[in-house]
Amino acid sequence: MQIPEKPSKEIALNFLKEGNIDKWNRWKSEHQEEELNLSDIDLTETNLSGVNLSGANLTGANLSDANLTGADSINADLTDADLTGADLTNANLIRADLRSTILSEDTTIDDKWRLVWDIVNHSIQGRDLINADLSDANLTGADSINADLSNADLSGATLWDADLSGADLTNADLTDANLEGIITDENTKIEIPEE
Template sequence: MATANKQQLAVLKRGADAWNNWRADHPETELCLAGSDVKDIDLAGANLRGANLLGTNLLRVNLQGANLEAADLRRCNFREANLTGANLRNAQLYRANMNRAILTDADLQGANLYRAYVSRATLRNTNLRGTDLGLATLVSSDMDGVKLSGARVYGISVWDMKGEPADQADLVITPDERSDITTDNLKMAQFVYLLLNNEEIRNVLDTVGRKSVLILGRFSPERKKVLDALRGALRKMDFVPMMFDFEGADTKDFTETVKILAGMCKFVIVDITSPKSSPLELQATVPDYKIPFVPVIQEDEEPFSMFANLQEYPWMLDLLEYENAEQLVDVIEKAVIQPAMIKSDQINLQKAGIIRKRHAKDYY
């Protein structure tokens, strides 16, 4: 690796004004500051265009409004640096550490941030159009208003991203050597990448869609055996039961949680026994998902008053009464699973636009 030019480094450490004056007097001089340590200095407005700063320590440096266009910034340490409004167009930032850096209003269009570390950073209104963010880490970063169109985001990590990007069009989710696949949402890009590159995840999602059954209800200690019996019976029949207990649910998050779980399942079993069952919660869920709901209730109990309205939806099956958990398990295949699977097939036909037909000869 090239070593820093001692004369240039000495000038740089005197600050941005001294550096810019020297640069104006030496416009054709090749700039080499590689491997140097210039942490904690003020370089706001410095003209470092095209400079070789490979591996330089720029910890907490003020580079506000600086010109780093086309600079070699590979493996640089920009941790906690202030790059507000800086020009980093077409800069090389391979494996650069920009964790906790401030990049508000910075321009990185066309820059190479492959495998860069940009976690807990501030990228508000930052221009990242056409950048290579392949395998970059942007965990918990503020990306509100960031412009991303045309960026390569193959393998990017954006967990706990804050804010909403302003421009997410044509994000490339494949590596250089493959044909481009694009999407228009950064979080979706991360998910699609996982699907494309992990057969196990694809298999899990396929299993979830075909075999998962959501069980809803309020399972107080005395009714816990109903839950256990249902889960045990479903497991024996090669289903994957998931349970959501109304009893411990946070009202704020309930509807969203149930919608997510229901959308993943083949059908839903909902026990509405006990007056504590939540009509409002079910009314907020059932209308939105065309999947079979199988309502069950212990005999001698009455459903909540608005339940009849939910039965207007064709994917809500007839209410099944049962004496006890043992009886419910005995009939689960014929009274629960088979009707749910038939209803699921009917719903799929409707979604596919297949017309149901009869013929007069069937009635002779």
């Protein structure tokens, strides 16, 4: 069967499900403006190494045991996605939403992104995160009460509605961080950069 020069979204989804990443990435680069809703898609055990999923809605997707090494998932919504046993080595998860994402001990993910996942899915009240690299992380709604984030790199991070009551952000790098709606109190140590 001859593949059309500009395949439809349905054909492109088949590329993805078959693990034909070169064709999928080509289609994705030609349709960058198109909203990509892949919610609830089942890509269990699919080889997605190097796939471009940037900006995709992957809410509730089943990516268990998938190979996502080197995947580009910038700004992807992975809320409620199942990544049990998936390999995300060197995946780009800049500003990806990892709230309620399912990881297991068998999930291979860079330490930075496992920490981000832990922060947005569990309370880190009082936790020591001195010098932590949280740059470009999506920390929306994080419960960071009394956490020690001094000298942490939060540059480019999204902290919408994060609770920083009593948190210590002394010398934290907040360059280009989105601090909209953060919750602070009189005990919060933070120096918000001027715009």
